Amino acid sequence: MTGLRWGILATGGIAHAFTSDLQTAGLDVAAVGSRSAGSAQRFADEFGIARAHGSYDDLAADPDVDIVYIATPHPAHAENAIAMLEAGKHVLVEKPFTLTAAEAAAVRDVARRTGLLAMEAMWTRYLPHMVRVRTLIADGALGEVRTVFADHTQQITDDPTHRLNDLELGGGALLDLGIYPVSFAWDILGAPTTVRAVARLAETGADAEVATVMTHGSGALSTTVSSSRAAGPNSAHIVGTRARIDIDRVWYTPTTFRLTAPDGTVLEEYASDVDGRGMQYQALAAERLIAEGRVDSDLLPLDESVAIMGTLDDIRAQIGVHYPQEA
Structure with missing residues (x-):
């Protein structure tokens, strides 16, 4: 400690x-x-x-x-x-x-x-299963990563007074839910070079569903879907030329995944063994950084957090969502 x-x-x-x-x-x-x-x-x-x-x-x-x-x-x-x-x-x-x-x-x-x-x-970036995912990719187990797919879709509420549907409160599926798959795409593939987004807006003008297609520096593609009106699989997939990783529901929490060869052979199965929800891993990382005299995360540098917010700004501009607090 x-x-x-x-x-x-x-x-x-x-x-x-x-x-x-x-x-x-x-x-x-x-x-x-x-x-x-x-x-x-x-x-x-x-x-x-x-x-x-x-x-x-x-x-x-x-x-x-x-x-x-x-x-x-x-x-x-x-x-x-x-x-x-x-x-x-x-x-x-x-x-x-x-x-x-x-x-x-x-x-x-x-x-x-x-x-x-x-x-x-x-917190997802610091979870043990994500640490293992990044290790497999770095070791070349997937070969060349070509595509990433992820969704964060929940049936929450269509109540116009709920904060998720209130633009004054930063409402919308993108910032509450879509931040997870967008950040995941950044984590696996790096910064996007192009971003395309479409959405269905709620009656209040907040985004109820958002889909993105992004290209990344390697030429790889990512797709994400977020929704506050309908619950989907909440799974994530990383597809490479040698193998793919399928992260099970709910992919952004402690869960299971499989490393699978193109012919369907399961090469590795991973199961999380985590006490509680798993939010302690980010706190432990923060404590380690401070103890080492460091003031920036190696897994999610502050400049990257700023840049990811820029991607979310870009998506919102494309789908026509503007917060009253913005100039």
């Missing part, structure tokens, strides 16, 4: 899941902050956290907090992350990193000025 003391900013569902996994891994959760003192205290009582702050400013001022997990809705990520960085705290920011690439760049610039870690909480 590194001795780092975690603060949790906001008390919603994702904060509950993350805090549970932190404690499963034996990490030190020292404080929680909410806009409501009552909500902070209830959260603290649930998890046995010593200090509950009734404002984000009080959490930022807490001298016994070293790193803060930002768990607010994504339109608030940039403001919250910058406030914590300015207060001398490292930050792990829930995905998507921010609302736009411009906001992401602003967070990056403050992190670099302050010399602190700012890392996107794209």
